[in-house]
Amino acid sequence: MRAKPFLLFTVLLGLVIAGYTAWWFYLAGRVRDGVADWAAAQRAEAALIDYKAPEISGFPLSVTAKATDVTVRRADGFEWSAPAVVAHARPWYPLVIGFELLGAQTASLAPAGGGPTLAVKAPSGASGVIGVDLSGAIKTASADLADATVTLPDGQQASLAQARVRGAFPEAVPTDHTATALTIDATLSGVRLPPTIKTPFKGDIDTVSIAARVKGIVPDRLRPPAIAAWSESGGTIEIDSLGLAWGPLRLGGQGTLAFDRDLQPIGTLSAAVEGVNPTMDSLASAGVMRPGDAAMAKMALTLLSRRATPDNQPIVDASLTAQDGWLYFGPIRLVRIPRIAWE
Numbered sequence: 001m002r003a004k005p006f007l008l009f010t011v012l013l014g015l016v017i018a019g020y021t022a023w024w025f026y027l028a029g030r031v032r033d034g035v036a037d038w039a040a041a042q043r044a045e046a047a048l049i050d051y052k053a054p055e056i057s058g059f060p061l062s063v064t065a066k067a068t069d070v071t072v073r074r075a076d077g078f079e080w081s082a083p084a085v086v087a088h089a090r091p092w093y094p095l096v097i098g099f100e101l102l103g104a105q106t107a108s109l110a111p112a113g114g115g116p117t118l119a120v121k122a123p124s125g126a127s128g129v130i131g132v133d134l135s136g137a138i139k140t141a142s143a144d145l146a147d148a149t150v151t152l153p154d155g156q157q158a159s160l161a162q163a164r165v166r167g168a169f170p171e172a173v174p175t176d177h178t179a180t181a182l183t184i185d186a187t188l189s190g191v192r193l194p195p196t197i198k199t200p201f202k203g204d205i206d207t208v209s210i211a212a213r214v215k216g217i218v219p220d221r222l223r224p225p226a227i228a229a230w231s232e233s234g235g236t237i238e239i240d241s242l243g244l245a246w247g248p249l250r251l252g253g254q255g256t257l258a259f260d261r262d263l264q265p266i267g268t269l270s271a272a273v274e275g276v277n278p279t280m281d282s283l284a285s286a287g288v289m290r291p292g293d294a295a296m297a298k299m300a301l302t303l304l305s306r307r308a309t310p311d312n313q314p315i316v317d318a319s320l321t322a323q324d325g326w327l328y329f330g331p332i333r334l335v336r337i338p339r340i341a342w343e
Contacts, residue, residue: 020060020091021059021060023091024059024060024063024091027063027089027091027094028056028063031054031056031063031065031087032054032056032065034136035054035065035067039051042072042074045074045075046074046075047072047073047074047075048071048072048073049071049072050069050070050071050072051067051068051069051070051071051085052067052068052069053067054066054067055067058088060091061090061091062088062089062090062091063088063089063090063091063094064086064087064088065086065087065088066084066085066086066087067084067085068083068084068085069083069084070082070083070084070085076109076223077109077110077111077117078107078108078109079106079107079108079109079110080105080106080107080108081105081106082101082102082103082105082106082125083102083103083104084101084102084103085099085100085101085102086099086100086102087099095131095132095133095134096129096130096131097129097130097131097132098127098128098129098130099127099128099129099130100125100126100127101122101125101126101127102125103125104121104122104123104124104125105120105121105122105123105125105126105145106119106120106121107119107120108120111153111341117151117153118150118151118152118153119150119151120148120149120150120151121148121149121151122145122146122147122148122149123147124145124146124147125145126143126144126145127143127144127145128141128142128143128144129141129142130142137169138169139168139169140166140167140168140169141166141167141168142164142165142166142167143163143164143165143166144162144163144164144165145162145163146161146162146163147159147160147161147162148160148163152194153341156194156195156196156197157194158191158192158193158194159190159191159192160188160189160190160191160192161189161190161191161204162188162189162190163186163187163188163189164186164187165184165185165186166184166185166186167182167183167184167185168182168183169181169182169183170183173217174215174216174217174218175217176216176217176233176234177215177216177217177233177234177235177236178215178234179215179216180213180214180215181214181215181216181217181218182213182214182218183211183212183213183214184210184211184212184213184214185210185211186209186210187207187208187209188205188207188208188209189206189207189208190204190205190206191204191205191208192204192205193205198286198287198288199286199288200246200247200249200279200282200283200286200288201246201247201248201249201282203246203247205244205245205246206245206246206247207243207244207245208243208244209241209242209243209244210239210241210242210243211239211240211241211242212237212238212239212240212257213237213238213240214235214237215234215235215236215237215238216230216233216234216235216236217230217233217235218230218235224263227259227263228259228263231258231259231263235258236256236257236258237256237257237258237267238256239253239254239255239256239257239267239269240254241253241254242254242255242269242271247275247278247279247282248274248275248278248279249273249274249275249278249279250273250274250275251271251272251273251274252271252272253269253270253271253272253320254269254270255267255268255269255270255271255319255320256268257322263340264325264337264339264340265322265337265340266322266323267321267322268319268320268321268322269319269320269321270317270319271317271318271319271320272315272316272317273315273316273317273318273329274309274313274315275313276298276301276302276305276313276314276316277298277302277313277314280294280295280297280298280301281294281298283334283335288335289334289335296332297329297332297334300330300331300332301314301316301318301329301330301332302314302316304316304317304318304330305317316329316330318330322337325337325339
């Protein structure tokens with residue numbers, strides 16, 4: 001009689017193990033089929049997808065897929081290559097997927113008809129987490145990378161020590177310009193601008209952070225006609241929070257960014273700025289502003305200030321405006337904004 005409970009427990013344990021094993025292999029098959037379906041869908045849109053068939057491993061605590069020699073080339077000029085990509089999830093919660101991009105990563109965006117490209121290289125790879133819903137659609141995504149180099153279309157290079165980016169998609173796809181298509185939260189640290197760009201301070205930018213919502217029907221392909229259509233239909237970027245720490249300069253604010261008819265940035269940011277006086281002095285020393293203009297700007301901005309830091313430096317509350325290719329701080333024209341060459 002005493003053997004019956006043990007026998008029942010053994011049978012139940014065997015059923016659980018068998019069921020779990022079947023579930024793991026089912027998920028492994030879904031992963032393999034999902035990668036193949038995604039590649040087929042991309043190829044149907046004139047994209048080149050090349051990779052070695054993924055290896056599935058990790059039983060019993062993880063479903064892990066590893067693909068090597070990955071290359072993606074899309075019709076809109078986007079290219080990405082990676083020595084290896086690893087994705088993994090827990091079988092009991094497969095809606096959260098961690099990933100690692102192993103080895104040196106290279107991504108670039110070329111203009112239509114050829115020409116200079118925008119390229120990003122991350123020799124140390126990247127990692128992150130993707131959240132999906134029951135249909136497999138991506139709802140959230142985050143990524144971290146370090147020691148990346150950005151090559152601008154004019155051939156100049158910028159770099160950053162670390163980047164953390166998170167994006168979230170809404171439950172429903174936007175149908176007009178009032179709805180949010182994407183929420184972005186990003187922090188960059190140790191940003192080094194190209195050496196030929198005149199800047200107020202000699203050192204790297206300590207941190208740049210932004211939390212923003214892209215509103216409107218966002219195009220799938222980053223081409224000028226599609227971006228123009230999004231902009232003309234009322235598409236905007238709502239900046240909920242922008243922060244900058246660079247030398248003595250501290251800036252925080254929120255506002256709206258859009259594009260004009262030439263697809264150049266326009267917008268206004270309500271900002272609180274610390275370190276105005278040393279910033280103006282540095283702009284003059286760097287040749288970005290004339291000394292007389294910098295001195296007048298210091299006087300005018302000091303008059304606008306209503307608060308001060310503990311060391312009696314003014315905190316200026318004013319608008320930062322991008323318009324007609326220039327950046328204005330209140331009524332003062334500061335610097336010319338580099339023109340975006342879409343073609």
